[in-house]
Amino acid sequence: MAAGYRNQGYNFTITSSTAYDQKWIRGRNTFENIDRLVDSIFANYLSRPGVRQPIFTSYCDGQRATCDGLSQWGSKYLGDEGYSAIEIIRYYYGSDMYINTAVSVAGVPSSWPGYNLGIGASGDKVRQIQQQLNRIAQNFPAIPRVTVDGVYGSATAESVRMFQRIFGLPASGIVDYPTWYEISDIYVGVSRIAEPV
Secondary structure, X not given: OOOOOHHHOOOOOOOOOOOOOOOOOOOOOOOHHHHHHHHHHOOEEEEOOOOOOOOOOOEEOOOOOOOOOEEHHHHHHHHHXXXXXXXXXXXXXXXXXXXXXXXXXXXXXXXXXXXXXXXXXXXXXXXXXXXXXHHHHHHOOOOOOOOOOOEOOHXXXXXXXXXXXXOOOOOOOOEOHHHHHHHHHHHHHHHOOOOOO
């Protein structure tokens, strides 16, 4: 089924066919490494100096469908040759492209601090994670509750580890980028709050 954008003056069509577009289908398998990769880069965006609007990029397989942008096998070849992500972007779109990370992400109580939280960490970000884990534990009682003291000790690590097991993350006991946002996502879901946009 295609939406009728061409008859409204646009030169593209949105389809519901995996022959042309990427499509998520409920119940289909996902590859965990791709799932983690997407989680780790979802706050990234492309920019050019002096350009305020979002940068549109397109991605085609380069065989059945081609476009003026990234191609699946072309970018894979460049990656195999040792090109970094930004080098691949610049290969297709020019040397003035940059990959940025959003300072904050709307819809979560607070953005990732920019570094992993593990045993020995302390401060407001640790306190926030402890509070969120305790609230999540009301709905998921297998997660051990912790003292909210802002100190990341073994009890906090065990609570994080159990959270990671329940939600299909690597059970490291360390709050990395994917874990931070999964805790935030579940916390928002069980408490129905979010940071104002």
